[in-house]
Amino acid sequence: MRGFGKYAIWVYSGMALVFLMVPIIYTIVFSFNDSRRTNIVWRGFTFDNWLNVCSAQGVCQAFANSILIGLVATVLATTLGTMIAIALVRYRFRFRSATTLLLFLPMATPEVVLGAGLAAQFLQAGVGKGIGTIILAHTMFCISFVVVTVRARVASLDPALEEAGRDLYASPREVFWRITFPLLLPGITAAALLSFALSFDDFIITNFNRGADVTFPSYIYTAAARGIPAEANVIASGVFLLAIALVLISQFSAAARRRKLALTP
Amino acid sequence: MAFGAFATSTTAAEPAARRKSPIALLLLLPGLLYLGLFFLVPLVSLVITSLQQPDPVVFGQYENAFRWENYVTVLQQYWPQTLRAFGYAALATLFALLIGFPLAYFIGITLRRWPLLQALALVLVIAPFFISFLLRTIAWKQLFSDEGPIVGFLQALAILPGDAAITGSAFAVVFGLTYNFIPFMTLPIYTSLERLDLRYVEAGGDLYASPPSTFLRVTLPLAAPGIMAGTLLTFIPAAGDYVNASREFLGSTDTAMIGNVIEANFLVLQNFPAAAALSLVLMAAILILVSVYVKRSGTEDLL
Amino acid sequence: MSMSAVPHSGFAEAGADLELVGITKRFPGFTAIEDLDLRIPAGSFFALLGPSGCGKTTTLRLIAGLEEPTAGRILIGGKDVTATKAFQRPVNTVFQSYALFPHMTIIENVAFGLKRRKMDNADALAHEALRLVELDHVSSRKPSQLSGGQQQRVALARAIVNRPALLLLDEPLGALDLKLRRQMQIELKAIQDTVGLTFLHVTHDQEEAMTMADTVAVMNKGVIEQMGPPQELYELPHTAFVATFLGQSNLMTGHVVSSSGNSMVVDVAGNRVEVPRERAQRHAGEVVVGVRPEKVTLHGSDPARQSGRNLVGPGRITDVSFSGVSTQYEVTSPDFGVFTVFAQNTSISRMHRDGDEVWMSWDVGHTFGLADEPSMVPVNRFDEDTDTSMIATQRREQLEAELEGA
Numbered sequence: 012m013r014g015f016g017k018y019a020i021w022v023y024s025g026m027a028l029v030f031l032m033v034p035i036i037y038t039i040v041f042s043f044n045d046s047r048r049t050n051i052v053w054r055g056f057t058f059d060n061w062l063n064v065c066s067a068q069g070v071c072q073a074f075a076n077s078i079l080i081g082l083v084a085t086v087l088a089t090t091l092g093t094m095i096a097i098a099l100v101r102y103r104f105r106f107r108s109a110t111t112l113l114l115f116l117p118m119a120t121p122e123v124v125l126g127a128g129l130a131a132q133f134l135q136a137g138v139g140k141g142i143g144t145i146i147l148a149h150t151m152f153c154i155s156f157v158v159v160t161v162r163a164r165v166a167s168l169d170p171a172l173e174e175a176g177r178d179l180y181a182s183p184r185e186v187f188w189r190i191t192f193p194l195l196l197p198g199i200t201a202a203a204l205l206s207f208a209l210s211f212d213d214f215i216i217t218n219f220n221r222g223a224d225v226t227f228p229s230y231i232y233t234a235a236a237r238g239i240p241a242e243a244n245v246i247a248s249g250v251f252l253l254a255i256a257l258v259l260i261s262q263f264s265a266a267a268r269r270r271k272l273a274l275t276p
Numbered sequence: 277m278a279f280g281a282f283a284t285s286t287t288a289a290e291p292a293a294r295r296k297s298p299i300a301l302l303l304l305l306p307g308l309l310y311l312g313l314f315f316l317v318p319l320v321s322l323v324i325t326s327l328q329q330p331d332p333v334v335f336g337q338y339e340n341a342f343r344w345e346n347y348v349t350v351l352q353q354y355w356p357q358t359l360r361a362f363g364y365a366a367l368a369t370l371f372a373l374l375i376g377f378p379l380a381y382f383i384g385i386t387l388r389r390w391p392l393l394q395a396l397a398l399v400l401v402i403a404p405f406f407i408s409f410l411l412r413t414i415a416w417k418q419l420f421s422d423e424g425p426i427v428g429f430l431q432a433l434a435i436l437p438g439d440a441a442i443t444g445s446a447f448a449v450v451f452g453l454t455y456n457f458i459p460f461m462t463l464p465i466y467t468s469l470e471r472l473d474l475r476y477v478e479a480g481g482d483l484y485a486s487p488p489s490t491f492l493r494v495t496l497p498l499a500a501p502g503i504m505a506g507t508l509l510t511f512i513p514a515a516g517d518y519v520n521a522s523r524e525f526l527g528s529t530d531t532a533m534i535g536n537v538i539e540a541n542f543l544v545l546q547n548f549p550a551a552a553a554l555s556l557v558l559m560a561a562i563l564i565l566v567s568v569y570v571k572r573s574g575t576e577d578l579l
Numbered sequence: 580m581s582m583s584a585v586p587h588s589g590f591a592e593a594g595a596d597l598e599l600v601g602i603t604k605r606f607p608g609f610t611a612i613e614d615l616d617l618r619i620p621a622g623s624f625f626a627l628l629g630p631s632g633c634g635k636t637t638t639l640r641l642i643a644g645l646e647e648p649t650a651g652r653i654l655i656g657g658k659d660v661t662a663t664k665a666f667q668r669p670v671n672t673v674f675q676s677y678a679l680f681p682h683m684t685i686i687e688n689v690a691f692g693l694k695r696r697k698m699d700n701a702d703a704l705a706h707e708a709l710r711l712v713e714l715d716h717v718s719s720r721k722p723s724q725l726s727g728g729q730q731q732r733v734a735l736a737r738a739i740v741n742r743p744a745l746l747l748l749d750e751p752l753g754a755l756d757l758k759l760r761r762q763m764q765i766e767l768k769a770i771q772d773t774v775g776l777t778f779l780h781v782t783h784d785q786e787e788a789m790t791m792a793d794t795v796a797v798m799n800k801g802v803i804e805q806m807g808p809p810q811e812l813y814e815l816p817h818t819a820f821v822a823t824f825l826g827q828s829n830l831m832t833g834h835v836v837s838s839s840g841n842s843m844v845v846d847v848a849g850n851r852v853e854v855p856r857e858r859a860q861r862h863a864g865e866v867v868v869g870v871r872p873e874k875v876t877l878h879g880s881d882p883a884r885q886s887g888r889n890l891v892g893p894g895r896i897t898d899v900s901f902s903g904v905s906t907q908y909e910v911t912s913p914d915f916g917v918f919t920v921f922a923q924n925t926s927i928s929r930m931h932r933d934g935d936e937v938w939m940s941w942d943v944g945h946t947f948g949l950a951d952e953p954s955m956v957p958v959n960r961f962d963e964d965t966d967t968s969m970i971a972t973q974r975r976e977q978l979e980a981e982l983e984g985a
Contacts, residue, residue, distance in 0.1 A: 175672070176644065181666055181691070
């Protein structure tokens with residue numbers, strides 16, 4: 012591609028990136044809207060929404076629920092998924108293809124089916140729906156994503172490193188905690204962040220299994236009918252800015268580390 | 277990113293020799309039991325529910341039966357929503373590919389010489405994941421609203437008649453679906469292009485292939501696993517989505533998709549058998565489509 | 580951990596004997612090692628030499644405890660360690676890929692083994708070991724910040740700091756370039772002299788094995804073909820494999836025509852080749868005999884037959900390659916296939932040219948007789964070599980002609 016084509020891809024991609032940003036910027040801008048009741052029309056700039064985030068009824072409770080659910084589901088899914096990932100890479104066992112199918116299927120099933128299925132199960136078992144059932148549901152759909160993420164890391168781990176540990180008088184337990192685990196940690200961290208993000212933003216499965224409890228997305232869904240308060244924009248924008256800051260910091264520190272490595276003789 | 281992992285069919289490092297050990301069972305069992313209990317058993321619950329018949333006395337109560345007619349009823353009643361779901365999802369997948377592939381190519385190949393710009397562009401693609409997708413969809417709704425800037429602008433240009441609206445239309449729903457799934461399409465394609473060795477492309481040029489034929493014969497096949505993963509990651513959730521098509525967001529009753537019907541039957545009408553039957557129809561249709569697609573594309577080792 | 584073989588309280592005083600008794604290792608589908616017996620005396624530098632896939636790395640992993648033998652026993656310092664795990668054995672390994680822990684600093688890497696054994700002065704000892712390999716100044720860096728040669732030395736320090744009774748080296752120099760490898764060979768040998776441990780070095784590089792080891796065992800297809808000091812292995816190979824894997828050899832097949840006293844005479848396609856009886860492994864019937872290329876002298880005309888020298892010929896020179904200190908000739912004859920001859924480029928020796936007719940002679944005492952059945956030795960190897968070298972020669976002539984024409 013040369014000449015016109017060379018610039019066309021810059022223009023096209025630039026427009027695509029702007030397109031991706033439009034609703035994000037809109038959401039952030041409207042977190043500063045002096046909206047009073049409905050946050051639809053721009054009525055002027057204010058910091059009030061940011062200073063009194065919890066003034067909108069239930070929004071902070073919903074946010075706290077989402078954080079709690081995200082944390083518990085992340086811990087559960089990351090633990091279970093990491094164990095499976097290690098087993099898949101390191102061990103031979105029967106039913107391997109059945110296992111990979113069982114891990115693939117939740118990712119290939121539409122959320123509405125997962126949600127309805129669990130709701131039907133809880134209904135039949137007579138289990139009351141609430142934060143507990145949301146956590147059970149989120150853990151379920153996060154496991155497969157954890158397995159996929161951690162598996163790649165386990166597969167790229169040089170087995171000689173663990174052998175060197177065994178050779179250097181480390182017991183199997185010490186080999187795991189001092190060598191295997193620290194080396195898998197970047198993969199496990201990525202999987203945990205992904206799980207948290209998936210859980211935090213999940214609406215469809217949650218909606219089927221939440222009972223009377225409210226998460227941040229379900230709060231927005233319910234509020235959408237009568238107008239979403241600007242405080243919801245504040246929370247979403249705050250989470251967004253925090254996440255972006257973390258990503259940028261990690262990107263730049265990785266780049267700095269690479270540069271430092273390149274400079275060391 | 278896990279989305280990248282979708283696009284990997286080969287792992288770089290040499291695998292350690294796999295051993296047989298009881299530890300394997302210990303590692304697998306908790307997670308697999310969990311998936312069995314909260315993924316497989318619910319599917320069975322769906323089957324049971326889908327065959328239930330209404331309790332003659334209490335409304336909203338059902339008793340176990342073998343009413344397979346439930347499936348006929350829901351298909352007769354909801355075939356437009358079912359077809360619409362797959363139609364919208366297919367369109368959204370196509371548009372997401374048309375936007376996502378050039379974007380992925382741009383980030384993965386064009387921006388290679390500017391690592392900082394590349395990292396920044398990548399952050400922009402991931403950024404939507406960090407902000408509630410419901411709020412992003414609401415943002416589009418408000419931008420597209422009758423008093424909003426876009427409708428006003430188009431009306432001023434007389435492209436849109438004065439009484440026309442965008443929200444509630446099929447266009448708005450497909451637009452919303454496309455927007456929401458662009459990152460899911462872009463990231464896997466990016467991961468497969470990012471690893472693409474530019475020497476292949478040079479070799480293509482060296483072997484007398486014109487740029488378009490180099491692209492078709494070298495770049496595209498090498499990006500195929502990413503395209504494959506991206507289309508699946510877009511099509512499957514888009515077909516089951518009910519947020520974009522719901523009335524409170526970008527749709528109207530005319531744009532209802534199968535997801536909306538399942539939600540309404542389950543959570544509002546309490547017609548659990550109908551919701552369950554529709555869910556199973558959706559799942560079966562998707563599994564058939566996916567397996568045909570996977571077979572035809574020849575990459576069967578997705579996970 | 581109450582394994583008596585583990586010197587928990589401190590270091591091994593000196594290297595220990597290693598003994599393998601009837602070791603067999605089978606993997607699903609193939610046998611890597613078949614009934615192997617091996618004894619390595621304490622304090623020696625022992626090299627296990629063989630091509631890839633010969634079972635040498637498996638042997639090393641069995642000794643380290645990273646694999647379990649299918650049958651047989653492993654004894655270190657007279658104690659049976661067959662059933663003990665890797666971390667319980669007084670053995671340390673320098674891995675082929677070095678296997679330095681990437682998430683730890685150099686000093687943490689070196690002190691790792693000492694800390695697992697709860698040694699009090701782990702850091703001090705680790706610094707001492709790093710000084711021995713002259714890398715104490717990089718102790719706070721991460722492995723990725725070191726060059727290949729430095730990583731290799733850290734891997735060595737990390738192993739010897741534990742003063743194992745036995746140090747295993749798994750092709751540790753394989754990843755280094757030639758110059759660095761030479762330097763490391765010398766350093767490794769010097770360190771072994773200093774610390775006096777038993778070294779077991781596994782390699783496919785015959786030069787590496789010969790320059791460093793006191794004893795070399797040549798391994799092929801899971802069995803040890805021959806074992807001894809490097810010079811002895813080179814001068815008197817017992818098998819065709821050893822003769823060709825360890826340096827080059829000219830092998831000839833013939834029938835024993837007489838065997839009396841100290842001498843045995845073999846008829847190689849009409850040429851009379853004499854072998855001292857004690858240098859021959861077989862003394863009757865069809866046998867394979869050989870001579871090293873540098874022991875052979877070329878003659879431009881049929882020389883007078885001398886007692887004490889074997890003479891074959893004539894043959895025609897089909898390839899000459901000059902390499903500075905010496906010249907390598909390939910001599911082809913329908914009688915004995917291809918002969919390789921190395922001639923020192925001293926001023927008195929005259930150069931032979933491509934196409935010259937030559938005779939070859941060598942000292943009877945340099946001839947060796949192999950244990951192999953002649954039918955098992957790939958004698959047709961010569962034909963293939965002839966073909967390739969012929970093609971190469973033709974190609975070169977063609978090229979030269981083109982260049983001259985241009």
